[in-house]
Amino acid sequence: MSSLALHDVVKHYSSGEETIRAVDGVCLEIAAGELVALYGPSGSGKTTLLLLAAGLIAPDGGRVTFGGSDIGALSSRESARYRLRDVGFVFQSFHLMPGASALDNALIKLPVCGYTVREAREKTAPWLKRLGLGERLEHRPEQLSMGERQRVAIARALVGEPRLLLADEPTGNLDTARTREILALLRDICHERRIPGLLVTHDGEAASFVDRTITLRDGRVMDGIDAELASLTT
Numbered sequence: 001m002s003s004l005a006l007h008d009v010v011k012h013y014s015s016g017e018e019t020i021r022a023v024d025g026v027c028l029e030i031a032a033g034e035l036v037a038l039y040g041p042s043g044s045g046k047t048t049l050l051l052l053a054a055g056l057i058a059p060d061g062g063r064v065t066f067g068g069s070d071i072g073a074l075s076s077r078e079s080a081r082y083r084l085r086d087v088g089f090v091f092q093s094f095h096l097m098p099g100a101s102a103l104d105n106a107l108i109k110l111p112v113c114g115y116t117v118r119e120a121r122e123k124t125a126p127w128l129k130r131l132g133l134g135e136r137l138e139h140r141p142e143q144l145s146m147g148e149r150q151r152v153a154i155a156r157a158l159v160g161e162p163r164l165l166l167a168d169e170p171t172g173n174l175d176t177a178r179t180r181e182i183l184a185l186l187r188d189i190c191h192e193r194r195i196p197g198l199l200v201t202h203d204g205e206a207a208s209f210v211d212r213t214i215t216l217r218d219g220r221v222m223d224g225i226d227a228e229l230a231s232l233t234t
Contacts, residue, residue: 001032002067002163004053004196010061011048011219022048023059024219030196035165035187037199037206040216046200047092049216050166053198054087055079066164084109088162090170090199094153096141102128102148103137106155113160127155130185132178146173154182158189165190165197171206183209 011023022045030036040046051057052064055071064071066086074082083089096105103121106128110120128137131151141149150173157165165186171179187209190197199206207213215222 001194002196003029003031004164004198005029005065006049006052006062007065008062009049009052009059009064011045011052011057012060021219023052025062026216026219026221028214028221030198032196033191033194034212035190035197035199035210037201037210037213038216039201039204039213044216045219046216047168050089050168050198050200053164054089054166055082084112085160086163088157088160088165090154090157090165090167092168092172094141094149096149096152098141101138101140102133102144102152105141105152106159108156109160124155124159127159128152131155131182147175147178150174151178151182161193163195165195165199167197167199169201170199171201171203176205179203179205180209187211 006026006028009023009026010021013020013022024045026049038046038049048057052059055064055074058072066082071079071082097108103124107120107124110123111117115123125137128134128151131154133148133151133155136144136148139148141152144152150170154167154170157167167186170186171182174182183206186197186199189195199210
């Protein structure tokens with residue numbers, strides 16, 4: 001089983017003459033089968049940390065490893081394969097294709113992984129049904145609510161049976177009951193499939209569904225939810 005680890009990772013951004021340390025010497029390990037919630041105020045580096053874990057951006061210092069392999073040392077082809085086959089990423093902005101059905105949006109990665117269109121549709125439909133979209137399979141994004149679009153994006157991340165789950169505000173557009181269902185589902189998938197999971201959230205209730213919570217402030221990791229942040233998420 002593979003774990004995700006960040007070893008003294010640094011990521012800088014320039015803003016005029018100022019250098020912003022979005023991720024500032026982070027050391028963090030998420031074990032196989034563990035779902036971790038990452039809290040933090042806006043601008044604390046949460047999304048940057050997710051992008052580093054996904055191999056979508058490279059660190060300026062330190063290493064990001066998955067299963068002991070240095071993601072930053074992968075070739076362009078190996079990095080693309082890692083993102084395609086190993087990483088299930090729920091993006092905050094959905095990235096759904098307009099004009100395509102919920103089913104076709106959710107299965108988008110599978111044909112590239114060798115599935116026929118028929119096989120991809122048969123593999124994907126149960127995930128959408130599990131997420132409460134059984135009556136929306138052929139609906140296009142413009143015909144879906146924001147919460148339904150969110151669930152399509154979650155199905156797309158899960159259908160390929162990833163070895164690593166990353167989620168940026170996966171319940172941000174869902175009501176309370178659906179939020180609990182989705183958080184429980186993500187936790188159960190990490191536990192059942194023995195994969196590491198990291199989700200960024202502002203929802204304090206997520207702490208009841210995950211194995212561990214950490215806070216990111218000014219690019220640095222702290223255990224748990226600090227008191228100031230807890231007051232903002234309750």
